[in-house]
Amino acid sequence: xxxxxxxxxxxxxxxxxxxxxxxxxxxxxxxxxxxxxxxxxxxxxxxxxxxxxxxxxxxxxxxxxxxxxxxxxxxxxxxxxxxxxxxxxxxxxxxxxxxxxxxxxxxxxxxxxxxxxxxxxxxxxxxxxxxxxxxxxxxxxxxxxxxxxxxxxxxxxxxxxxxxxxxxxxxxxxxxxxxxxxxxxxxxxxxxxxxxxxxxxxxxxxxxxxxxxxxxxxxxxxxxxxxxxxxxxxxxxxxxxxxxxxxxxxxxxxxxxxxxxxxxxxxxxxxx
Ligand code: 2HA
Ligand code: ZN
Numbered sequence: 001x002x003x004x005x006x007x008x009x010x011x012x013x014x015x016x017x018x019x020x021x022x023x024x025x026x027x028x029x030x031x032x033x034x035x036x037x038x039x040x041x042x043x044x045x046x047x048x049x050x051x052x053x054x055x056x057x058x059x060x061x062x063x064x065x066x067x068x069x070x071x072x073x074x075x076x077x078x079x080x081x082x083x084x085x086x087x088x089x090x091x092x093x094x095x096x097x098x099x100x101x102x103x104x105x106x107x108x109x110x111x112x113x114x115x116x117x118x119x120x121x122x123x124x125x126x127x128x129x130x131x132x133x134x135x136x137x138x139x140x141x142x143x144x145x146x147x148x149x150x151x152x153x154x155x156x157x158x159x160x161x162x163x164x165x166x167x168x169x170x171x172x173x174x175x176x177x178x179x180x181x182x183x184x185x186x187x188x189x190x191x192x193x194x195x196x197x198x199x200x201x202x203x204x205x206x207x208x209x210x211x212x213x214x215x216x217x218x219x220x221x222x223x224x225x226x227x228x229x230x231x232x233x234x235x236x237x238x239x240x241x242x243x244x245x246x247x248x249x250x251x252x253x254x255x256x257x258x259x260x261x262x263x264x265x266x267x268x269x270x271x272x
Contacts, residue, residue: 006109008111010049016226017076020087020227021088023227023230025088026231027145027147032150032219033083033084033147036083037148037219039123039127040145041078041121042142042144043074043135043142045074048110055099059118060109061106064105065104065105065128066125067128068104068132069135070104070128070131070132071100072100075131076095077127078096079115079120080124082115084147090115092112092114093113093115094112098110125200126195130204130221130223141211142225142226143230144230145231146220148220151238151244153217154245155167155245156214156216157217164186164187167186167188168186170241172257173256173257174240175236179269179271187206187207187213187214188206188213188214189202189214211233212237244256
């Protein structure tokens with residue numbers, strides 16, 4: 001009989017679960033989370049108490065884990081099929097806190113995962129791959145949010161803007177604060193089938209230089225110190241895309257900031 005012991009969440013973990021629920025709701029309100037679109041994860045290893053005492057009493061799900069750096073780490077992650085609009089009210093069904101076994105042969109379910117199957121998101125392998133990259137290269141970034149921001153996706157369907165330089169130039173020119181908050185701009189990953197190793201690979205490449213990656217004709221993935229920060233970045237760049245498309249939909253050419261106005265921002269904020 002598998003054990004069904006569950007951990008009780010300390011105040012910090014409760015807050016993170018609450019934040020995931022809030023962000024899920026924002027994504028839904030923005031219209032970026034149709035059906036079960038999107039997924040969220042955050043690494044929480046340092047917040048798990050009694051770590052040294054092992055996790056043998058918790059349910060173990062066997063599954064090959066191909067990321068050695070994730071062994072022994074703990075994550076909060078949305079469940080496969082969960083709806084962003086339900087994360088807040090149904091957190092125990094829609095979110096799972098798990099511990100990846102050191103042997104990389106599965107994970108323990110520490111909390112949540114009480115919905116059907118208790119499987120983490122179909123993008124689980126991608127999330128682990130990206131977290132592994134972040135552990136080594138940008139350890140302050142603990143959260144990953146993937147969603148379907150409509151205006152940004154629309155831009156990646158337009159040939160002219162489906163190119164990294166062109167889309168960044170456009171986004172910066174639509175929103176003066178973007179240059180200040182996201183001086184490196186967004187990465188653009190070429191289209192790959194959802195849920196695949198190939199998609200994880202192109203995302204990883206784009207993440208080397210960016211905190212936010214647009215997935216051509218699919219969506220966006222952002223990293224952040226926490227889920228709120230990741231959401232803020234997506235919200236901000238989608239706003240820039242929305243302003244452009246609003247002007248176009250109203251039948252006008254959209255001016256955007258001029259090169260000299262963008263240069264003034266760079267000089268003022270001391271960014272590249
Ligand atoms: O989790 O959005 O890309 C559903 C998705 C997969
Ligand atoms: Zn998606």
